[in-house]
Amino acid sequence: MAGSWVDIPADSDFSLANIPFGIVSTPNDPSSHAAVAIGTSILDLKVLFTSSASPFLTTQIIPSLAGHEHVFAQPTLNAFAELGRAVHREVRAGIQALIAADTSHPDVLRDNAPLREAALLPQRAVTLHLPMSIGDYTDFYAGYHHAYAVGVMFRGPANALQPNYTHLPVGYHGRASSIVVSGTPVRRPVGQILLDEKPVTAPSRRLDFELELGCFISRANAQGTSVAVDEADKEFIFGYVLLNDWSARDIQAWEYVPLGPFNSKNFASTISPWVVLADALEPFRAAAIPNSTPLQGYLQEPKDKKSVFDIKLEVDLTTPESDTTTVCRTSSRNLLWSFPQMIAHHTLGGCPLRAGDLLGSGTISGPDASERGSLLELSEGGKKDVLLYGMDARTFLKDGDTVTLRGYCADGNGARVGFGECRGRIYGPSSN
Template sequence: MAPLQSWLDIDPKSDFSLYNIPFGIVSTAADQEIHTAIAIGDHVLDLHVFAQGNGFSALSIIQPHQAVFSQSTLNDFAALGRPMHRVVREYLQSVLLKDGPFPDVLETNKDLRTAALIPHRQCQMHLPMRIGDYTDFYAGLHHAYNVGVLSRGPENALQPNYKHLPVGYHGRASSIVVSGTPIRRPNGQILSDPKTKEPLLAPCRKLDMELELGCFLCKPTALSQPICIQDAQDNLFGVVLLNDWSARDIQAWEYVPLGPFNSKNFGTTISPWIVLMDALEPFATVGIQNDVKPLPYLDERGRKSHFEIDLSVILTTSAGKSSKICTTSARNLLFSFPQMLAHHTVGGCPFNIGDLLGSGTISGEDMSAKGCLLEQSENGKISIKLEDGEERTFLNDGDTITIKGVCGDQIGALVGFGDCAGRIDPALELEYD
């Protein structure tokens, strides 16, 4: 079947086909006000301008709520709920459709089209949500096993609880940044000589990336009110790519007994466009088969709540040379976002609109599918050869990591996420008396 066609010229290989319609927050040099927008091909459609120009005239259900498109985050739009997200997305698809039902809304309305449809290169992207809380999970089975082997050996690689519940830690929402924001190498306590057990304060020497997905919440929950696994899907707004930057040497010294702290809170990068759950639904699949039967509150009963997302990581050196260092799939997760949410709330933890869940590092079984440098280099023992002849065990200053993700393989019908990118800047020089 031929893919849907738009009257707008869209590169058939674009992440942002008519099948996608992801939502984000943009500004331009001509208009510094921050507005809601969607991505379509090489353009963005400013929904504030679109609404002001009567673009939603044929969608009466959204008209009382059009102020959400003038907000500086997507929180208010998310709060309208998944049925409204679906209606708005489908309407925008129909407005952009060739020979669609509403040509006069934008296609033949040259004034509105000129004002609202902006080349992507002219836009500045911003964090899409106001993020109150962020929890990062550890649901990548192959990653958990590989890291466990490095520290405990293959017999004890996975902790006894691992397959029974989604393991997670509370991250730092204040250091989540949008793609393109530089990440400064952190300083911290490092145990340079394990024999002495005396740490020193120094720049991280084992700076790493982690290939993950993030999922935003669109419903608040009350204190002491758990979310049923059957209802958890209704609480999910959409998905982004996520890089959980990690200082491995700082982490090794600090994580006992309470887990990651400064080794994780210096920066987390997310892609700017939120791909709505409805856009991902055609790619729903199952994750890794769990050989442990979950307790009833986590039992999805065979529901497909993972997604067939092809993921890759590109490392670009300061000299501008790029190498693909990882290719994997989002199917390599043991637990789904609904299961993470059900477990997170089972004890009564409340959620707010805009809260973010991280999947944990997504690794496959092969070396080329390992989603962080800790796994690929076996904690610095093996050098990773880049395409230009350079080698890495961990990241150098000036390196840029770019995560990409896309659903589908039909040209003209791709559902992608755009880039999740960050460059490593040198550590601050600290001076103490």
Template sequence: MVLKSFVEVHPDSHFPIQNLPYGVFKAEPDGGSRRTTPTLNKFLGLGRPAWKEARSTLQKLLSAAEPILRDNTSLRQKAFLPTDKVQMLLPIAIGDYTDFFASKHHAKNCGLIFRGPENPINPNWFHIPIAYHGRASSIVISGTDIIRPRGQGHPTVNSLPYFGLLAAVVGPGNELGKPVDVNEAADHIFGLVLMNDWSGTTISPWIVTLDALAQFGSDASEQNPPPLPYLAEKESKNYDISLQVSIVPAGQKDACIISRSNFKHLYWTITQQLAHHTINGCNLRPGDLLGTGTISGPEPDSYGCLLELTWNGQKPLSLGGTTRTFLEDGDEVIFTGCCKAYASENYDRPDEQPPSKPVPITVHLPSRPQFGESVAAVKIQSVYRAHVVRTLVRKISAVNSEANYWQKLIQRQETVDAVRTSERDRIKINEALMGLLFRLDSVPGVDPNVRELRRHVSRKIVGLQEILDAVSDARVEHWDGFLRDWDDIVAGIEKEVCKERGGGNEMERFCAEHLGFQCLQRFLRDQ
């Protein structure tokens, strides 16, 4: 059903009825009497059921089909205020602020600038989300003047860049000592704000909820190597949020667009960031802020900060008759972020697309049947059976792909260490493997090829379960009756992979890149 409001909204507005952001304001002296809560923190702590109920209620009251506000002029005057009659305030009391370094393209560019092409990204960056803890006291509302930083630096250079990012606003926190599961982390995130992390940190005055962004979810970036068990998501997603940065040079009126990026370029998702933050029991609280770090895309015009765009001042930008390598006093930086679905209509869900006009298709039917009924029936059955088999094979192949993922993960030394020290991690992986077996059991063996393929994948998963059990006590009773330790089992798996690769230098490179130091060590020992 199309969701429309009786309030007229410009087609290019970022805030139709589908996106009702939250904020805190105070009315100007002549703006009317209004009482607002000082911050949204208590509301954030109520959790997703309360957020959904509030969003649904507000959308209903503002919808074109609801007469309560639509037909009551007096009530509308009490409920609505002109935007030029209010002053937006910081929407939350921020207890703690953490800034992550989650964009692969940004990390690579910074590494190229400061370290060179030999090692642009440190290896540990691909294993955990890197972050630092910042001061919450310096976070201010967008529009606040920022003081140029002073202190240690080159005597002739005082470079001030900007860093375009978003930040997740924490909803319900977690108890001290109790990590948040990565697959439940979204329930601890209320929404997102735009952020500029420079001398001070500025955020947008309104929070866009994850519920409003849900229809714009997109597949997250491929992560290689696979993330550690506590960061492995059943459904890993980002959001398709277009980001744009403009600069109004000091003394000028017109803004110059200098960068266009997208939130979906993040390597580490916001749910992985939150789960990593709590893995050792750190307790988050409503209103805490988790910055994503600068969000850069793969192309030069999608770089997310002046450091990258000017390559540390080596490539000046042309801005309406003037140039910039870094910001100068009086410059204004404008960040925008928006999701666009259908420009002509406000649809509540992505599957509610505007109806298309019917296209006439001419079909020529034969004048008489070309086959007998029995032949036609056999042909139909054959085609249908082939369709069923293909469908079942695709299901088994999907399970096999996930089994390959878990096999690679289990072979990593980090996983071995994790499951040996954490019963929770071992149970989590075992439950995932059991889930794969259950999915295989649901595939009917209607064809010999399907049954054989199902048996093959099932054996692989059972073998992975036995290897997982071996991690706990370093020994496993293999199905052939022999008792072998963990290193022998891993070596056996690695040996099979090496045989498939054909051995030699190619095998050594493959092992070093994909299977880790343990396999490379065995390879060198055997030479």
């Protein structure tokens, strides 16, 4: 892919092929507003589209945005998401054209020193915020190898997967109010746990991370209507983030019967700040894990369709002593269900989705021991130490530990599309 006049390191997640969108505040503008990430910089879209260059941009380069420039001054990306994928595609292409090394419009930004200096800022100079106003959050269980491994722990290999698992995308409704952006401290939750066969109220002793992919919804469907799987793919997906769905395994084990997770999941979920648009991931499509179960019609995708993505994922665990160990490397292609299938199933009974709703994939693990996307699997339910650098070990997380998720795709020709960091540090329980 052609280069850019903006400095983009070769290993940057934010190459010209990416152009992810986020919400920032800057030294000159403390209000939250939209930007895109480019290399180690951000391009402030509020500054760009309130400048004298805006009329030229919306008539000559991005005409579909005319009359909607205000979306980039909003404190979330919801209004931009609702404009639809065709507009997202044109905005992304227009920004790529502006910052390409061979740009046809150098006078708009590259050679316009006042605007360039006002709109192009170092990432280290800005504060990142949640990119969307999240009305609802649903977490699925689409990671086949995770579901199987956890099932083996509790039910044995013969009954590892519940009878419904290969028939429908299993999910539960999570808590949107506790979703936080990367870098936000995570407090160890207090809850009911079973100790010596007696329930007690105490801080969780089995705090875990979960490596997931998150999908943001771009538009609403009317209550009482369903979304076809093909329509979901083309019209309902805004973009993707990394998601760490922190889990208190001991609280979960005591509370989940019969209605599933509750306090074990609702204390915090961390997402990466930059939304990678659906179009940016198109070149990296891959086939999902084969499912031999005959599917109901509403879940059927073409047999040759590549419905998931080959995103290289990894998890780093950093101890309070600042020793970092990569404890997991896997790929998002280890999903049994695609996000369009999740959307089709979510809306089957007429559930209304809204722009900004977040869907989680569930923990993504691979078939090998080094590909396990949670400490529950890595430690085999707490029975085995996970060895770390610095002569340390874990079965579950300790206070002071930092977990960092990373993910990227690359084609070998400079088209690296990544998510940046999804990071959270564990602190002791609140004293309140």
